[in-house]
Amino acid sequence: MPYMPITESMFLIAETREQPMHVGGLQLFVPREGQTATELAEEMFTTFQECLDVQPLFRKRPASPVTILGNVAWSFDEEIDFEYHVRRAVLPTPGRVRELLRYVSLQHGALLDRFRPMWEFHVVEGLADGRVALYTKVHHSLVDGVSALKLLQRTLTTDPDDRSGTAPWNPNLSRRRSHGSSAGLGSRVRGALDVGGQVIGMAPAAAKVAMRGLTDPDFVGPGNGAPRTILDVAIGSARRFAAQQWEIDRLRAVTTELQITLNDVVVAMCAGALRSYLIDHDALPDKPLIASVPVSMHTDSDKVGNSVTAIMVNLATDQPDPERRLATIVASTRRSKEVVRGLKPLQALALGAANFAPLAFATVPGFVQYTPPQFNIIISNVPGPSEHLYWNGARLDGVYPVSIPMEGLALNITVTSTADHVNFGLIGARAQLPSLQRLLTHLDTALEEMEKVAGIQR
Amino acid sequence: MPYMPITESMFLIAETREQPMHVGGLQLFVPREGQTATELAEEMFTTFQECLDVQPLFRKRPASPVTILGNVAWSFDEEIDFEYHVRRAVLPTPGRVRELLRYVSLQHGALLDRFRPMWEFHVVEGLADGRVALYTKVHHSLVDGVSALKLLQRTLTTDPDDRSGTAPWNPNLSRRRSHGSSAGLGSRVRGALDVGGQVIGMAPAAAKVAMRGLTDPDFVGPGNGAPRTILDVAIGSARRFAAQQWEIDRLRAVTTELQITLNDVVVAMCAGALRSYLIDHDALPDKPLIASVPVSMHTDSDKVGNSVTAIMVNLATDQPDPERRLATIVASTRRSKEVVRGLKPLQALALGAANFAPLAFATVPGFVQYTPPQFNIIISNVPGPSEHLYWNGARLDGVYPVSIPMEGLALNITVTSTADHVNFGLIGARAQLPSLQRLLTHLDTALEEMEKVAGIQR
Numbered sequence: 001m002p003y004m005p006i007t008e009s010m011f012l013i014a015e016t017r018e019q020p021m022h023v024g025g026l027q028l029f030v031p032r033e034g035q036t037a038t039e040l041a042e043e044m045f046t047t048f049q050e051c052l053d054v055q056p057l058f059r060k061r062p063a064s065p066v067t068i069l070g071n072v073a074w075s076f077d078e079e080i081d082f083e084y085h086v087r088r089a090v091l092p093t094p095g096r097v098r099e100l101l102r103y104v105s106l107q108h109g110a111l112l113d114r115f116r117p118m119w120e121f122h123v124v125e126g127l128a129d130g131r132v133a134l135y136t137k138v139h140h141s142l143v144d145g146v147s148a149l150k151l152l153q154r155t156l157t158t159d160p161d162d163r164s165g166t167a168p169w170n171p172n173l174s175r176r177r178s179h180g181s182s183a184g185l186g187s188r189v190r191g192a193l194d195v196g197g198q199v200i201g202m203a204p205a206a207a208k209v210a211m212r213g214l215t216d217p218d219f220v221g222p223g224n225g226a227p228r229t230i231l232d233v234a235i236g237s238a239r240r241f242a243a244q245q246w247e248i249d250r251l252r253a254v255t256t257e258l259q260i261t262l263n264d265v266v267v268a269m270c271a272g273a274l275r276s277y278l279i280d281h282d283a284l285p286d287k288p289l290i291a292s293v294p295v296s297m298h299t300d301s302d303k304v305g306n307s308v309t310a311i312m313v314n315l316a317t318d319q320p321d322p323e324r325r326l327a328t329i330v331a332s333t334r335r336s337k338e339v340v341r342g343l344k345p346l347q348a349l350a351l352g353a354a355n356f357a358p359l360a361f362a363t364v365p366g367f368v369q370y371t372p373p374q375f376n377i378i379i380s381n382v383p384g385p386s387e388h389l390y391w392n393g394a395r396l397d398g399v400y401p402v403s404i405p406m407e408g409l410a411l412n413i414t415v416t417s418t419a420d421h422v423n424f425g426l427i428g429a430r431a432q433l434p435s436l437q438r439l440l441t442h443l444d445t446a447l448e449e450m451e452k453v454a455g456i457q458r
Numbered sequence: 459m460p461y462m463p464i465t466e467s468m469f470l471i472a473e474t475r476e477q478p479m480h481v482g483g484l485q486l487f488v489p490r491e492g493q494t495a496t497e498l499a500e501e502m503f504t505t506f507q508e509c510l511d512v513q514p515l516f517r518k519r520p521a522s523p524v525t526i527l528g529n530v531a532w533s534f535d536e537e538i539d540f541e542y543h544v545r546r547a548v549l550p551t552p553g554r555v556r557e558l559l560r561y562v563s564l565q566h567g568a569l570l571d572r573f574r575p576m577w578e579f580h581v582v583e584g585l586a587d588g589r590v591a592l593y594t595k596v597h598h599s600l601v602d603g604v605s606a607l608k609l610l611q612r613t614l615t616t617d618p619d620d621r622s623g624t625a626p627w628n629p630n631l632s633r634r635r636s637h638g639s640s641a642g643l644g645s646r647v648r649g650a651l652d653v654g655g656q657v658i659g660m661a662p663a664a665a666k667v668a669m670r671g672l673t674d675p676d677f678v679g680p681g682n683g684a685p686r687t688i689l690d691v692a693i694g695s696a697r698r699f700a701a702q703q704w705e706i707d708r709l710r711a712v713t714t715e716l717q718i719t720l721n722d723v724v725v726a727m728c729a730g731a732l733r734s735y736l737i738d739h740d741a742l743p744d745k746p747l748i749a750s751v752p753v754s755m756h757t758d759s760d761k762v763g764n765s766v767t768a769i770m771v772n773l774a775t776d777q778p779d780p781e782r783r784l785a786t787i788v789a790s791t792r793r794s795k796e797v798v799r800g801l802k803p804l805q806a807l808a809l810g811a812a813n814f815a816p817l818a819f820a821t822v823p824g825f826v827q828y829t830p831p832q833f834n835i836i837i838s839n840v841p842g843p844s845e846h847l848y849w850n851g852a853r854l855d856g857v858y859p860v861s862i863p864m865e866g867l868a869l870n871i872t873v874t875s876t877a878d879h880v881n882f883g884l885i886g887a888r889a890q891l892p893s894l895q896r897l898l899t900h901l902d903t904a905l906e907e908m909e910k911v912a913g914i915q916r
Contacts, residue, residue: 017475017569084696090548090584110568111475115694115889126548236573238542431573
C-alpha cells in the first residue's frame with residue numbers, strides 16, 4: 001500500500017462538495033469517411049470497454065476513503081467496473097454544441113466516487129454536425145490537467161489509416177513508447193508519461209510548483225494585490241462550461257504584426273472579454289484584475305518535462321483603449337517573467353501552477369470573504385499538438401480543457417492549441433457567474449479589436 | 459429567513475459524499491394515441507420549463523450552505539435556473555430498460571447542489587419500447603419519499619382526455635385543491651400536501667417517527683439483534699438501481715389463498731430473494747436477517763395523514779423451506795405490530811421510518827464497523843394510486859421509488875403499487891453489492907415458490 005505524497009493527497013483533502021478537484025477534457029472527433037457518428041461512438045465505447053488490461057494509474061484509489069485523515073495511501077483495484085467508468089450518452093435534440101456544453105456543465109459539477117479509481121470517460125453522440133465527443137474526468141490527485149490531455153493524446157496518431165486505436169489505460173501505450181519503437185503504429189504522440197514509471201511520473205506538477213509558491217516570497221511576483229470582484233466569491237457545486245475555438249492563423253497574424261507572443265494574445269483576449277463581462281454586470285472594479293498565468297521556462301515547449309511556473313499578470317481591465325490595455329499586459333508579463341526567471345527551473349509541466357496557495361485555505365470558513373485576493377483568475381495556455389491527429393481514422397477536431405473553479409476563483413480559463421485552432425475552455429461556478437457564455441462573444445470582440453490595433457484587414 | 463426544525467436539518471447534517479440524502483422516483487409514461495416518445499418528452503420538458511411560477515417548496519434552499527453549523531435556516535430563491543433543474547436526456551442504443559436503470563444508477567449517486575433549491579427533474583427518452591421516463595431527485599430535507607411520489611401524482615389525473623398537465627411545482631395545484639374544486643380538471647389525485655401550507659406540510663414525517671425511535675425503547679420492537687451481513691458495511695457513493703414490476707393480481711391471489719396481507723407477500727418475496735442472493739455470494743449468515751418495515755397503523759390506508767411507524771420483521775433467511783419461511787415472517791410481523799400498536803399514533807405517513815437511528819451515528823468513523831446492526835435492510839411498501847393515471851393523455855405505466863442506501867444499510871427496497879402492478883425499486887451501493895440486478899430474478903422465484911405453497915396453478 002504505497003503512501004501518497006502531499007502533492008497528491010492535498011487534492012483529496014482540499015476537496016469539498018462545492019469544490020470537486022477533478023480535471024476534465026472535451027475532445028471532438030469527425031468520423032472517418034463512410035462512418036456515421038453512431039458507428040464511431042459505438043466503436044470507441046466498445047474499444048474502451050474491451051480494453052480489460054489496465055495500467056496502474058487507472059486502478060489506484062484512496063485506501064481509506066471515508067476517514068478524514070485516511071487519504072494518505074493508495075490501493076490498487078484488480079477489477080474495473082467498466083459499466084460505471086465508461087459511459088455512453090446521447091444529446092437531446094436539436095443536438096447543437098450548446099447541448100454538448102450543457103452536458104459537460106452538468107457532469108463536471110458531480111464528485112467522483114472515492115471507493116473506486118477516480119476517473120470517468122463519456123462517449124457522447126447526438127451532435128447535429130455529425131461529430132462525436134469524448135468527455136473525460138480524472139481526479140487531480142492522479143494527474144494534472146496537462147498530463148490528462150497528453151494522456152488522451154497518447155491514443156492518437158498522425159496516421160489517418162492507423163486502426164490500432166485503443167483506450168487511454170492500455171498498458172501497451174507506455175510499453176510501446178519505452179521500447180522506443182513507433183514503427184508500424186504510426187507516430188504515436190509522445191506525452192507527459194515518458195518519465196519512467198507511470199505512477200510516479202503523474203504526481204501533479206502544478207502542486208510542486210505551488211508548494212514553492214507558498215514558501216518563496218519572490219515567487220508570487222509583483223504582488224500588487226488584486227481588487228475584489230464577482231470572481232472572488234464562495235462557490236456552489238454547479239458549473240457552467242463554455243467553449244469555442246478560433247483559427248490559430250488569426251492569432252498568429254497578430255503576434256507577427258505586433259511582435260508579441262501567442263500567449264500575450266490569448267491573455268489579452270481574456271482581459272478584453274473579462275472587462276466587457278464585468279461591465280455587463282455593472283461590476284468592473286477601478287483597479288485592474290490580476291491573472292495568474294502558468295508559463296513555460298523553456299523555449300522548446302515541446303520537450304517533455306517542461307519547467308512551468310506561474311506569473312502574475314496585470315490584465316489592465318481598467319483601461320478602455322485596446323492598444324494601451326495590450327501594452328500594459330505585455331509589459332506586465334515580461335516583467336513578471338524576469339522576476340521568476342531567476343528561480344531554479346522546476347521539474348514541472350503543469351497547468352494552474354498557482355492553484356495551491358488559495359486552495360490550502362479556501363476551505364477554512366471565512367477565508368474567502370475576509371482575505372483580499374492575490375489574483376482574480378487563472379488563465380492557462382497549454383501548447384497542444386501541432387499536427388492533425390486521428391483515433392482509428394476519426395480526426396480530432398478540437399480539444400477543450402475543463403479545469404477547476406475554486407473557492408475565491410469562480411472562473412478558470414484554459415486554452416489549448418490543435419493543428420489549426422486555438423481552443424478556449426471556460427469553466428465557472430454556475431450560480432455565481434450568470435451568462436458565462438457571453439464571455440465567448442466578448443473574446444471574439446477582443447480579438448477583433450487587437451486585429452484593428454495590428455492593422456489587419458478582415 | 460425561517461429556521462429549520464431538526465427533522466429537516468438532520469438530513470443536511472448527516473449527508474456525506476458517500477451518503478447523499480435525496481430521494482428519487484422513476485415514472486414511466488406511454489405516449490397517447492398518435493404521439494411519439496420524442497413528442498411526449500418534448501411536451502413534458504417544455505411544459506416544465508415554461509412553468510415559471512414556482513411554489514415555495516421548490517424555491518427554498520439552505521441559507522448558509524458552506525458552514526458546517528449553517529444548515530439551520532432556509533432562504534427562498536426568487537429565480538429558478540430551469541436549464542439546470544429540468545434536464546432532458548436520451549438513452550443510448552439499444553434503449554432497453556437496462557440503459558434506463560443505468561442512467562438512474564449513475565444520476566442517483568451525485569449530490570445535489572446546496573447553493574440552489576435541492577431538486578432535479580430528468581425527462582428521459584430513447585426507450586425502444588416507446589415509453590418516456592421521468593426521473594426525479596428531491597432532497598430528503600424538503601420532502602420524504604412518499605410525499606415526493608404523491609407530489610408527482612398531483613400533476614396526474616384519471617381523465618385520459620385532460621390536457622391541463624403541468625409541472626409539479628405549479629402553485630395552482632395546491633390552490634385548486636384547497637378550493638376543493640376538481641370540476642373540469644378531471645379528478646386530480648389528492649396527495650400528501652393537503653395539510654395546509656406546503657412548506658410546513660412537507661417536513662419529513664419519517665424523521666419525526668425516527669426521532670421517537672431513538673427515545674422510546676419499546677418502539678424498536680422485538681430487537682433480537684441482527685446478524686452482520688454484506689449489507690451492513692461502509693458504502694461508496696456509486697449506486698446501482700434495479701427495478702421491476704409484477705401484476706398485482708398475482709400477489710393478490712396469494713393473499714387470498716393464504717389469508718395474509720399484500721405487505722406479507724412483498725416482504726416474503728424480499729426475504730426469499732435476499733436468501734438466494736446471499737447464497738450466491740456465499741454470505742448467508744446462520745441467524746436470520748432482520749428488516750425494518752414501515753407499516754400503516756390505519757386500516758384505511760388511503761386516508762391522508764396516515765400514522766406510519768416501523769416494525770422489525772424476522773425475514774427467516776435461515777429457513778430453506780418457503781412455507782416455513784413465510785409462516786415465520788407473518789408471525790413476526792403480527793407480533794411486531796402488536797408491540798407498536800399500543801403506541802400513540804404518530805402524525806406521519808413516511809417511508810423509512812426507522813432510518814434515523816443508524817443515520818445519526820453512521821458518519822462517526824468506526825461506528826458501522828464496530829456496532830452490531832439493529833436490522834439489515836429497510837423494506838418499504840407504499841400504497842400507490844389504484845386507478846389509471848394520465849399526464850396530458852400519456853398513461854402512467856409504472857412508478858419506481860429510488861430511496862437512500864446508507865452507511866451500514868447498503869441496500870434499500872421500496873415497493874409501490876399502481877393500478878395493475880406492484881413496482882419494486884432496489885437501490886444499492888454499487889461497489890459493495892455486486893450483481894444487484896440478480897435480486898430481480900430471485901424476487902420472481904420467491905413469488906413462484908409462494909404461489910406453489912398457496913396451490914396456485916400458473
